[in-house]
Amino acid sequence: MMERRFIGSDDHGQWTCAAQHEQSHYIADPNKQTLHGFIAQELYEIYPQAVTVGGEDSKTRPWQVDYGKLTPLLVKSVQDIKAENEQLKAESAQLRAESAQLKVFLCGQFPGAPMCHP
Secondary structure, three states: OOOOOOOOOOOHHHHHHHOOOEEEOOOOOOOOOOEEEOOHHHHHHHOHHHEEOOOOOOOOOOOEEOHHHOHHHHHHHHHHHHHHHHHHHHHHHHHHHHHHHHHHHHHHHOOOOHHHOO
């Protein structure tokens, strides 16, 4: 087994924004069950590591997406979004607290101000 060296990655969000989600169904499927995914040829331009290139005959050698290779990138993207959301919530709470303090101060100085009479 080949040894791997793990490195940080900060480009996972690039492909998640660029890759277009598609809905489709198999033509021969009488129930027309909706499938969700990516078009392999488009994903190849963004993240070729997750694509197996097809051959001349798409029926015998189709392009394929290895969704398992996308999973770690998706998880990392969700983790980053969650961290950013937590940071924004903390900043929002801080700004609300500062706004309340300013309102108390200003209403003490200018009791007739519109913001002092809800």
